[in-house]
Amino acid sequence: MCLAIPMEVKSIEDNVAQVEVGGVKNQVRLDIIDEPAQVGDFVIVHAGFALRRIDRDEGLETLKLFQEGLGLELVK
Amino acid sequence: MNLLNKFKDPKLCLNILEQVKHEIQGQFRFMEVCGTHTVAIFQSGIRTLLPENIVHLSGPGCPVCVTHDREIAAYLELAEKNVIIATFGDLIKVPGPGGRNLKMAQAEGARIQVVYSAFDALQLAMQNPQDKVVFLGVGFETTAPTVAATVKMAKEKDLDNFSVLSFHKLVPPALKALASDKDIQVDGLLLPGHVSTVIGLDPYLFLTDEYNMPAVIGGFEPLDILQAILIMIRQKSQGHASVINNYKRVVNDAGNLRALQVMREVFETSDAMWRGLGVIPESGLALRKDFENFNAFIVHEQDLPDVKNVPGCKCGDVLKGLISPDKCPLFGIRCTPASPVGPCMVSTEGSCAAYHKYSI
Numbered sequence: 001m002c003l004a005i006p007m008e009v010k011s012i013e014d015n016v017a018q019v020e021v022g023g024v025k026n027q028v029r030l031d032i033i034d035e036p037a038q039v040g041d042f043v044i045v046h047a048g049f050a051l052r053r054i055d056r057d058e059g060l061e062t063l064k065l066f067q068e069g070l071g072l073e074l075v076k
Numbered sequence: 077m078n079l080l081n082k083f084k085d086p087k088l089c090l091n092i093l094e095q096v097k098h099e100i101q102g103q104f105r106f107m108e109v110c111g112t113h114t115v116a117i118f119q120s121g122i123r124t125l126l127p128e129n130i131v132h133l134s135g136p137g138c139p140v141c142v143t144h145d146r147e148i149a150a151y152l153e154l155a156e157k158n159v160i161i162a163t164f165g166d167l168i169k170v171p172g173p174g175g176r177n178l179k180m181a182q183a184e185g186a187r188i189q190v191v192y193s194a195f196d197a198l199q200l201a202m203q204n205p206q207d208k209v210v211f212l213g214v215g216f217e218t219t220a221p222t223v224a225a226t227v228k229m230a231k232e233k234d235l236d237n238f239s240v241l242s243f244h245k246l247v248p249p250a251l252k253a254l255a256s257d258k259d260i261q262v263d264g265l266l267l268p269g270h271v272s273t274v275i276g277l278d279p280y281l282f283l284t285d286e287y288n289m290p291a292v293i294g295g296f297e298p299l300d301i302l303q304a305i306l307i308m309i310r311q312k313s314q315g316h317a318s319v320i321n322n323y324k325r326v327v328n329d330a331g332n333l334r335a336l337q338v339m340r341e342v343f344e345t346s347d348a349m350w351r352g353l354g355v356i357p358e359s360g361l362a363l364r365k366d367f368e369n370f371n372a373f374i375v376h377e378q379d380l381p382d383v384k385n386v387p388g389c390k391c392g393d394v395l396k397g398l399i400s401p402d403k404c405p406l407f408g409i410r411c412t413p414a415s416p417v418g419p420c421m422v423s424t425e426g427s428c429a430a431y432h433k434y435s436i
């Protein structure tokens with residue numbers, strides 16, 4: 001239940017962010033995130049809600065790891 | 077090499093492993109309490125690389141696996157009432173009394189909708205004003221705040237057709253039950269990364285204060301896990317124990333205060349039943365009185381039916397680390413991922429499922 005792949009914030013409207021990873025787009029709610037996220041940030045998503053903002057660099061690096069581990073193309 | 081690739085670097089991992097072998101004195105039983113760790117430990121092959129004097133156990137860290145038979149029975153009863161059940165996909169295959177599960181109920185006509193988030197369930201209620209939608213709430217401190225936030229939204233929108241059957245569970249009280257159980261003998265705990273993102277470090281301090289048990293919040297990469305093991309071994313040999321946050325890149329020591337606040341606003345603690353572990357005081361979350369219009373127990377007059385145990389399933393002993401999954405007489409014979417008898421075989425994060433996938 002907890003596979004927390006960081007997703008990139010593409011846009012934000014009200015309390016909902018459009019996020020994307022490896023071409024998969026999703027909507028996540030920002031109601032319970034503790035640091036406000038901005039476009040370009042990465043967020044850890046759990047069950048449709050952003051749980052935590054993480055550094056863009058760290059987000060990208062983590063994705064590269066998932067990419068190797070899962071054999072998916074998540075980042076160019 | 078970039079920073080995070082180091083977490084998979086075989087040379088670094090082997091170095092740590094060498095250090096582990098060099099420093100270990102005695103026999104240790106460590107337990108991870110997060111299903112994602114269970115899977116990572118199998119996937120990375122760490123289990124087979126560890127020296128023989130470390131036994132690594134998988135604890136009660138998969139929310140589906142600890143959902144009690146009586147809770148499943150309540151779900152099944154509710155599905156018979158004229159409601160739409162909204163649930164995370166993991167739950168629909170969990171066998172309840174007599175092997176019956178929600179998927180079977182669905183095939184027989186119950187309205188069951190798999191959703192990705194509690195908020196999707198709320199939207200389902202908004203789109204179907206003539207129907208009553210019940211969200212099945214399971215999960216630990218990572219999921220509970222998302223459900224709490226959704227219940228708050230339902231209240232703000234004054235919805236009268238949305239409710240939650242809450243069987244959320246809290247990790248620290250379960251750890252307390254494990255730590256104080258004389259039969260179990262765990263020497264150190266690998267604490268769950270994402271639950272810790274929400275609750276931070278403080279709720280674990282009792283482990284070291286009261287039980288002198290090393291506890292490490294760890295990430296999910298091989299290096300994270302090996303480092304956590306090394307930290308536990310060092311603490312053991314020095315005879316002192318502390319809670320270490322070894323996953324600082326994601327977990328803040330204080331946790332996510334906003335998520336905690338929303339969770340406390342909507343839920344209060346209650347006793348809860350855990351599969352295999354029994355009733356653990358103050359380990360569940362029930363909706364507060366202010367939100368009783370959204371409490372499915374009240375709205376749909378649902379209670380917890382009495383049930384007989386699933387015959388033969390040893391999930392309880394597996395979750396406590398008393399036996400490894402292959403010691404269950406049903407493992408791999410009557411109980412397989414394709415046809416699970418107990419919940420530990422249902423969820424991909426369950427110990428039996430991980431064991432089955434990577435050992436056979």
Ligand code: SF4
Nearest residue numbers: 390391404411418428
């Ligand atoms: S193998 Fe199946 S029956 Fe045995 S403990 Fe695991 S889930 Fe239960």
